Amino acid sequence: MNNDQTIGIIGTGNMGNALLKGFIESKSISTKNIYAYDADENKVKNIASELNIEKASTIDELVKVSDIIFFAVKPQNIEELLRQIPTDNSTNKLFVSVLAGTPIETFEDYLGDNAKIIRLMPNTPCLVNAGMIALSKNNYVSDKESDFIKKLLEPTGELIEVDEKDMDAVTALSGSGPAYIFMIIQAMSNAGVKLGLTQEQSLKLATQTTYGAAKLVSSTGEHPEILKDKVSSPGGTTIYALHELEDEGLRGIIMNAVEACYNRSIELKDDN
Ligand SMILES: NC(=O)c1ccc[n+]([C@@H]2O[C@H](COP(=O)([O-])OP(=O)(O)OC[C@H]3O[C@@H](n4cnc5c(N)ncnc54)[C@H](OP(=O)(O)O)[C@@H]3O)[C@@H](O)[C@H]2O)c1
Incomplete structure (x- = not known):
């Protein structure tokens, strides 16, 4: 992982916004390497001009240009979204989800059994950089890759790594x-x-x-x-x-x- 990595984020609502601001504050990535896409065109237009990041006009475009793809849509929208993600090159990319209650398995079902998936459980204080995030990952994600994600998220609060089986306990606590x-x-x-x-x-x-x-x-x-x-x-x-x-x-x-x-x-x- 290096500074030439490109990041794409799908969903620029509350959590997407907080993440984007954190990425920029972390100084781990240049704004020209950050792409955003949202079903609501106005939302993505506003955030792109506020943060000086790039906007993608389609999901295909975002996936094509991004090495790391964040999912920040509501859980009820994820299956429809995953059906639209092109999987031809998916094992070379890292996928990161912030969706509450959505297991890594759901992403593997659509993106391929050996796709690299990180699951995060943030909380609302991330919006004011005082969040608590739990991270779990599947076996295809290297320590180097998860360390890069941790560095990107540093400004939004504290982070601990947990086994995915403990995500329900994390949900109940933080x-x-x-x-x-x-x-x-x-x-x-x-x-x-x-x-x-x-x-x-x-x-x-x-x-x-x-x-x-x-x-x-x-x-x-x-x-x-x-x-x-x-x-x-x-x-x-x-x-x-x-x-x-x-x-x-x-x-x-x-x-x-x-x-x-x-x-x-x-x-x-x-x-x-
Ligand atoms: N808010 C929190 O503090 C918090 C805490 C923990 C976890 N999370 C997780 O974070 C995720 C996002 O929550 P949020 O509060 O940020 O929600 P939000 O404000 O509703 O943002 C989601 C955004 O994604 C857009 N969207 C929906 N379907 C899409 C698609 N297929 N492609 C592209 N964009 C799409 C939505 O557009 P429309 O409005 O037009 O539908 C909206 O702008 C959720 O899964 C939630 O579980 C949030």
């Missing part, structure tokens, strides 16, 4: 996780309003506290249990709140929620 945290932020903020703070003050306090707590865990590497104990002074205010949370079963509720998401992810796959 994929859907932002929604759980939004609910916690909202609940804390509502409580602030009940205690007399303004909406604006409450939301700011709850949001920055959540952000800061996460940053403290990741920056210090200390276990959350230890950090929690450090906030709880004997007979102080925090321990009273923690007792209430334990009493109401907060940890059990969250573990049950993550497990329900995991089960649903498996169920959806079995439906397809």
Whole structure:
């Protein structure tokens, strides 16, 4: 993999946009080597002029000029799209999917059993460069190839490699996780309003506290249990709140929620 590689992206919606901005920020590829295609012509026109990248007018053109092809369309559009991908040269290309819940096998079915496929599971904070991405790949992708993809994605957040069998667990934790945290932020903020703070003050306090707590865990590497104990002074205010949370079963509720998401992810796959 080198700087002469060309990348094509199919689908320039929310995730496609975030990826493209990340690629450029990574400085691993020149903008003249990035091509975009979208069913919505206006979308691709706008992003191409905003980011100074190339636009392809057809899927055929995009596939022809690209060494690496990213799929960033909705899962319900993928089979129709894969049917249009020319497969004559497909083993020389690297295909990368960001589609939630779509296994590598689906891509192999259309692109060939020995096509090189990487599957990513990003989350919405990728849109603000604070994402969490899990990556899995099939046996035809070399470490060098996946390292290049990791480098391209670096600006969008953190990345870990997992076995594909663990993608449902990833979905339940980091994929859907932002929604759980939004609910916690909202609940804390509502409580602030009940205690007399303004909406604006409450939301700011709850949001920055959540952000800061996460940053403290990741920056210090200390276990959350230890950090929690450090906030709880004997007979102080925090321990009273923690007792209430334990009493109401907060940890059990969250573990049950993550497990329900995991089960649903498996169920959806079995439906397809
Ligand atoms: N958004 C997230 O944070 C997030 C997180 C994790 C995973 N993902 C995954 O990322 C993928 C994209 O999500 P998104 O939120 O970016 O969706 P989106 O905003 O709807 O973008 C998808 C784009 O692809 C276009 N498109 C549909 N069919 C096409 C085709 N056959 N050829 C070319 N373009 C086509 C759509 O055009 P039209 O609008 O005209 O249909 C749209 O512009 C999804 O599979 C999702 O599972 C997203």
